Amino acid sequence: MVVGELFLSAFLKVLFHRLASSELLQFLRQEGLYKKLQKWEKTLTMVQAVLGDAEEKQLTDMAVKMWLDNLRDLAYDVEDILDEFATEALSRKLKLQHRDDQASTSKVQKLIPASLSKWSPSAVKFSVHMRSQIKDISSRLEELCKQRNDLGLQINAGGVSTARQQRPPPSSSVPPEPAVFGRDEDKAKLLEMIQRNEPEPDAVPNFRVVSIVAMGGVGKTTLAREVYNDKAVDDFNPRVWVCVSDEFDVLEISKAILESITCSPCNLKSLNEVQVQLKNQVAGKKFLLVLDDVWNKDYGSWEILKSPFLAGAKGSKMIVTTRLEDVALIMGRDIDCYKLRLLSDNDCWSVFRKHGFESGVVSGHQNSESTRLKVVEKCRGLPLAARSLGGLLRYKTRNDEWEHIMNSEIWNLSDENEVLPVLRLSYHHLPSHLKRCFAYCAILPKDYEFDEKEVVFLWMAEGLIEPSEDNKQPEDLGGEYFHDLLSRSIFQLSIGSDTKFIMHDLVNDLAQSVSGDTCFRLESS
Template identity: 55%
Template structure:
């Protein structure tokens, strides 16, 4: 699959994340933008449903390729608008917080003023016009997709377009972990330290970009002997499917070691609460993609029955401080650690001494991986099957690596799926 389509699939996911942001939704409701944003979300979902087939057809149909190009431009415009609204929402929130302690009546007057000031009215009108324009263009694309014969392929959607990693488990995925001893010690200390302000449980997020090794670090912590004092323990891979019923059932099954046939969330949460009552538990929610406050509030209801000192460890790319009260930001690995991971996966039984340009290869590998352990593992695993040194240099010299740093994950997906 071409790299551009990987980026388009990811861009649509970014738009859906923006459109479900609690802060943005509250601002849109106050400023009369909700219906426009909901219309935008519905049209994007309609187009997302045929994106997989469009990506297949565009290789042989120039009209479909042009359709995708237009979609990419519109998606980029939509992201710019949503970013502008999110920025304004954050500014408005800060202004209101500064006046939180004023007399109530003056606070109401202030809130009214900032919502109906000339600049606010002008901003809302401009945003509404931009969104309507984007929606109108998306509506035209929806009509064009019918003429282009783009239909939803059963069991496939744009969610499949971006290569997905297999679900994680608590079983360590790496025999040796490089450069994470300090991070592990810090998280263990946070998990084991009790604070006077603690409620029944505390959330400890591991935050970092994709591929930096959050899951591997969580596995190391979860299986450490110091965690034996937590009982029960559960591990759930969340990913893009933030389904409260599915996650609650997975936690319950992990704790009870038996399958759960309930289809009603109420019954599942009652059983889960019974299983956790008075117990000091440890739950890992791995690879959380979305921040949805209302779903989180529902999911955590049974956890309040646990004993004080219980912990929920979350691995996520979401760094919002207002959502994760305690967080550990993962740092990039050193060049030496990245090279060690690469060597372990690329060479294995090969004799490094037989490679004449080993120093040049090392320079290119560490430059490519930029401190990401997942990148080192992916590149190493891919080159493992290549026997000749010339093949390695040819791949490492490909122009796809000249893209900006922000597209690192897509470069590696291209390496795995696009060659």
């Protein structure tokens, strides 16, 4: 399993944050080591800039893979040294406080200068040990920087890997298939929410936002498309579908909506001109707007985007699909947030059959109960996984080909399926501190039910919870980390429990993928 560029990049950001700590900087200056570690930061920044290129090349170049492995090992060694510095600085601080307490009652202690504390036998021994360690780290860093050039690693624009930018193609309102399995009840509930027009206070806008929230691959876009194309919403006019994705550019989204309504290209350059035209197009009309795949958590951007739609007729609706519960709450109300669940085993099998068996005659072996059980076990209610697995087997006619794919982890079939890029987007959008915490969750066994404190205490034990500027307790800060991952659909409530949580098997695989061999677990057979 390859070392993830994103995980290493996140790890290096944490190191940079620690190197900027005021207490650590003060200790380093006292020890005369500040310039050495300042040079480390500069070198690591240079190395970090080529991580994107290294991530792509490691798949075919073993030398690059070894370079990334060595960089990861070095990063952990740097973190260990910073831990030792922090421990020594705290130890000396406590000893100095103890000496000051004694000095208040001892005339002899008052005559000993505080500066001599750094020349105690233990301090001298520590200094010699650390200087040896620093010399070793500096040498390895220089070698890695030299190898970076020898390997021909290039700096990508913005320092971001093109692999990182890979994502599924934009969605559209046109159904890609005639049948959708297992979503009739969900569709009925969504249509009810869309058609509901109960009296509301005047302060509420003329439109309401209905959000569909779930992890990647559950079928949020499919459900939104089913509702959008249903005859029950024919009275909405105009109806508009826009795929938003990563970049929440208010001008570009507004232009896309305007172009969809007018069916003509928009050449206007300013946001004001576009939004004036958009307001005129929706004024007094009952519209239905779908914003698919939204990640934006900036309330100010949302306020600007929605302003032209305040002119719409009462009863207008927006449907938003997102993996982030926070996005749903920013754009609408909690009661209008629909949390989409996984498919049943039977429906998952139906999706698989639809995509896997259409190209030829279905043999008894391929349609056996054992095959069904393997499919259900692999996909775990995720329709994207069922569709992708079916697509892989669509033109495989030999039993040995089926056996190979069915006995392989779906995650390891990444070159041939779309599950990997879809789920990795959730990891891409995590801030650095959450990437480390999520990657550490690779130690959790599949199907394991856990509670919040259990995971938070594990993070605390590993030093993954960064000190906050407002001096929050680590346990409280870890709780915030946990609920952030929960709101991003990384963790999910276990069925039938309000206190236990689980990770979907494929999200668990994602954690293992991004952590590489930095985490491992032992499981009994």
